[in-house]
Amino acid sequence: MESRTRSVTGWVIAVCVGCFTLPAMAQEESESFKKYGQEFKGKIGRTYEESQEWYPEASKPKPGTPNVLTIYLDDVGFAQYGCFGGLINTPNIDSLAADGLRYNNFHTPALCSPSRAALMAARNTHKIGLGSHALTAMGFPGYNGTPPESAKSIAKHFQHAGFETFALGKWDHTPLPEASGSGPFHHWASGEGFDHFYGFMAADADDYRTLLWNDHRPSETWMNKPGYHLTTDLADRAIENITSHVSIAPDRPFFVFWAPSAMHSPHQVEKKYIDMYKGKFDMGWDKAREQIFAKQMAMKILPAGTKLSTGIPEIPKWASLSDTQKKLYARQMEVFAGQMTQTDEQIGRLIATLKRTGQYDNTLLMLTADNGCSGEGGLNGLYNESLVLNGMQASLEKNMKHYEEWGGPDTYPHYHAGWAMAGNTPFKYCKQIVHNGGIADSLIITWPKGIKGKGEIRSQYSYVTDLMVTALEVTGTKFREEVDGVKQMPVDGISLAYSFNKADAPSARTEQYYEQLGSRAMYKDGWKAVTIHGNRMPWITAGTFPFEKDVWELYNLNEDFAETNNLAAKNPEKLEELKKLWDEQAWKNNVYPLYDDAAARVAKQFSRAFGDRKSFTYYAPGAERIAEAVSAPIKNKSHTIETTLDLKGDEEGVIVACGGVNGGYTLFIADHKLHYGYNHFNAERYEVVSPVLPKGKVDLKFNFIKTGTLKGTVELYVNGKKVAEGVLDKTVPGSFSLSETFDVGVDNGTPVSKNYKQKDHFRFTGEIDKVVITLVPDAANKAKEPATPGAKD
Numbered sequence: 001m002e003s004r005t006r007s008v009t010g011w012v013i014a015v016c017v018g019c020f021t022l023p024a025m026a027q028e029e030s031e032s033f034k035k036y037g038q039e040f041k042g043k044i045g046r047t048y049e050e051s052q053e054w055y056p057e058a059s060k061p062k063p064g065t066p067n068v069l070t071i072y073l074d075d076v077g078f079a080q081y082g083c084f085g086g087l088i089n090t091p092n093i094d095s096l097a098a099d100g101l102r103y104n105n106f107h108t109p110a111l112c113s114p115s116r117a118a119l120m121a122a123r124n125t126h127k128i129g130l131g132s133h134a135l136t137a138m139g140f141p142g143y144n145g146t147p148p149e150s151a152k153s154i155a156k157h158f159q160h161a162g163f164e165t166f167a168l169g170k171w172d173h174t175p176l177p178e179a180s181g182s183g184p185f186h187h188w189a190s191g192e193g194f195d196h197f198y199g200f201m202a203a204d205a206d207d208y209r210t211l212l213w214n215d216h217r218p219s220e221t222w223m224n225k226p227g228y229h230l231t232t233d234l235a236d237r238a239i240e241n242i243t244s245h246v247s248i249a250p251d252r253p254f255f256v257f258w259a260p261s262a263m264h265s266p267h268q269v270e271k272k273y274i275d276m277y278k279g280k281f282d283m284g285w286d287k288a289r290e291q292i293f294a295k296q297m298a299m300k301i302l303p304a305g306t307k308l309s310t311g312i313p314e315i316p317k318w319a320s321l322s323d324t325q326k327k328l329y330a331r332q333m334e335v336f337a338g339q340m341t342q343t344d345e346q347i348g349r350l351i352a353t354l355k356r357t358g359q360y361d362n363t364l365l366m367l368t369a370d371n372g373c374s375g376e377g378g379l380n381g382l383y384n385e386s387l388v389l390n391g392m393q394a395s396l397e398k399n400m401k402h403y404e405e406w407g408g409p410d411t412y413p414h415y416h417a418g419w420a421m422a423g424n425t426p427f428k429y430c431k432q433i434v435h436n437g438g439i440a441d442s443l444i445i446t447w448p449k450g451i452k453g454k455g456e457i458r459s460q461y462s463y464v465t466d467l468m469v470t471a472l473e474v475t476g477t478k479f480r481e482e483v484d485g486v487k488q489m490p491v492d493g494i495s496l497a498y499s500f501n502k503a504d505a506p507s508a509r510t511e512q513y514y515e516q517l518g519s520r521a522m523y524k525d526g527w528k529a530v531t532i533h534g535n536r537m538p539w540i541t542a543g544t545f546p547f548e549k550d551v552w553e554l555y556n557l558n559e560d561f562a563e564t565n566n567l568a569a570k571n572p573e574k575l576e577e578l579k580k581l582w583d584e585q586a587w588k589n590n591v592y593p594l595y596d597d598a599a600a601r602v603a604k605q606f607s608r609a610f611g612d613r614k615s616f617t618y619y620a621p622g623a624e625r626i627a628e629a630v631s632a633p634i635k636n637k638s639h640t641i642e643t644t645l646d647l648k649g650d651e652e653g654v655i656v657a658c659g660g661v662n663g664g665y666t667l668f669i670a671d672h673k674l675h676y677g678y679n680h681f682n683a684e685r686y687e688v689v690s691p692v693l694p695k696g697k698v699d700l701k702f703n704f705i706k707t708g709t710l711k712g713t714v715e716l717y718v719n720g721k722k723v724a725e726g727v728l729d730k731t732v733p734g735s736f737s738l739s740e741t742f743d744v745g746v747d748n749g750t751p752v753s754k755n756y757k758q759k760d761h762f763r764f765t766g767e768i769d770k771v772v773i774t775l776v777p778d779a780a781n782k783a784k785e786p787a788t789p790g791a792k793d
Helices: 002-020 022-035 091-099 112-121 154-161 230-248 271-275 284-299 323-356 396-400 417-423 466-475 572-588 598-608
Strands: 067-073 101-107 164-170 196-200 212-214 217-219 254-259 363-369 440-446 456-458 511-516 519-524 527-531 553-556 615-619 639-647 653-660 663-670 673-680 684-692 696-708 711-718 721-728 741-744 770-775
Touching (some): 091 323, 091 363, 091 440, 112 466, 164 230, 196 230, 230 254, 230 323, 271 323, 284 417, 323 396, 323 417, 363 466, 553 572, 673 721
Parallel strands (some): 101 456
Antiparallel strands (some): 196 212, 212 217, 615 770
């Protein structure tokens, strides 16, 4: 009672003091507006009657300001839309081209993560720490995977100007240690200027069972939704965003970044789309290139005199293949084409939404991709893309086991590099390589209110950094010299608006450097010097190659659009001039030092977060959706997993899991027994099972003893007693997947094991306090076995 009286008395005194000091407080508050920069244009008197109200005005674009919609596809080549000569049905994309402009001289950094970072920041990739993929980060300014606060996304400028901003789909240039529910979030879409984010924080995603983020909260929208597909879901959400916005604030423009997983591997789509293309690619990639090239020339997408390049030497001629190979590879392209058409349908739904809400005519719509077609499927294609992440390829025999289900939920497939070559016609190479096949992308820009031409072609040289600067100019949005208190570095982009209504305008961009995993190029006034470092093809991800042995080529693109006539021997002076210019640009943009072993760089990222740390404690229920790359680094190391449970006898479910259908490990209880499951690339599966577990407090321990490179023995302990053992003669060296996670008490995403009692997730029904993972010395591994990078599975 005494304390309560004190509390009430204190409150009365506070009110009374306020009563006696009201005029002084009013004056002090009025002064604070000036003191802290809070503008007030009204009047404050002693009473309401003596005062005048005034409200701060929010930033608001001018009436009639265009909306911006950027559609950013993944691994789509120069020649895969119908309107660029492709053999895939893309009527909705084609309709955009017919309503606007096709740019045939647009370029990107040849890889997704740097391309997306450069797009949003409008700065060169190495200048903002994304010289290569965030997964291959190194501790140098050009490669640290951490965009500086002085290079904030252009979306921030739109946000501050009063646009409502939405990001949907792929966002894979956040530093790996930050890609969890704990943040920090200043490199997420939310920290880069987007009011709303619905997407995935990885290089790829399973289209049927996607691990998404709804702003900062984990989401698995696919659950209990038969027929779910990620691209459709992303279209649904974009349509909802647009219709909601236009219903509430029709006079306020929006900025939408729509980036589906398509057409990055895995190529996954329902069977009806695959069936649309049955037999359509039986002619093979050589004939496909000829057909596409003929269409491109007839459409005048290519300059007069363009020749079809000879193609990648390592790709076999279609006629030389066996019937089994032809059957498999044709199927791979049927799946890809089916997914491309399904993606086109979703783009059609977005266009229809803009039209029915009256927004289409005044929306600047830019559609392109992040790089050329991906050749990472290698010389057989892949039933499981995770193989190439570990420097491995799939054999024809292993792939054929998955032929009937190719494109379904139990595959994570990629097509043969021959189809990537065809998709980049007339060019020779593909993604990761800085010849035009890797960096040249088709670009479509539509803005009916501001672009007079319909279906016209533009040939001005442009680069990915130009797109957001174009959006700034078109919308009249000011580039802010300071964002959130941080002075911003100048942009490298050059607006393309000058070319909208002037087809013959000279290119405003006259030079651009390129570097990707050691491959380099320098463009200047139509000339291009370029080298494929180590002659490394995209499906080779491990190893280093001497830079001094790289052979540079020289092309005059003004006369040789497809890079078919190497002039290095005829014009060595020009070659040396461009190589020198590249070196100058490299120092200026943080390109040095050069390091080419992608697999080693990825592996280092998987261990650098922990240093010498040996013990990892994860508490339930919060230890979920942790990126594999920053989970306990147990691969190829002796380790233990321990927990203590109080069992009533009816508990079941996952104790801990990492990975998914592509590969991973899991410790779970089913049928009153402890199970350890290991999935080796969805090919070999291992399981060790204990006897029936006792009730009450039970100490459970898993022990992996490394006996050689990528193999070892497995032991299960219950209350300190070994109760089961087995052998793992194959383990994954680097990464289970790009998108699956580490979880305690559940297996989010796709299931590691086929032996769960529930198909999806198999959440533990009891209580888990914590799980402790400990790395232990490899006592049994005295004789080191040689590593086997690049081995076939």
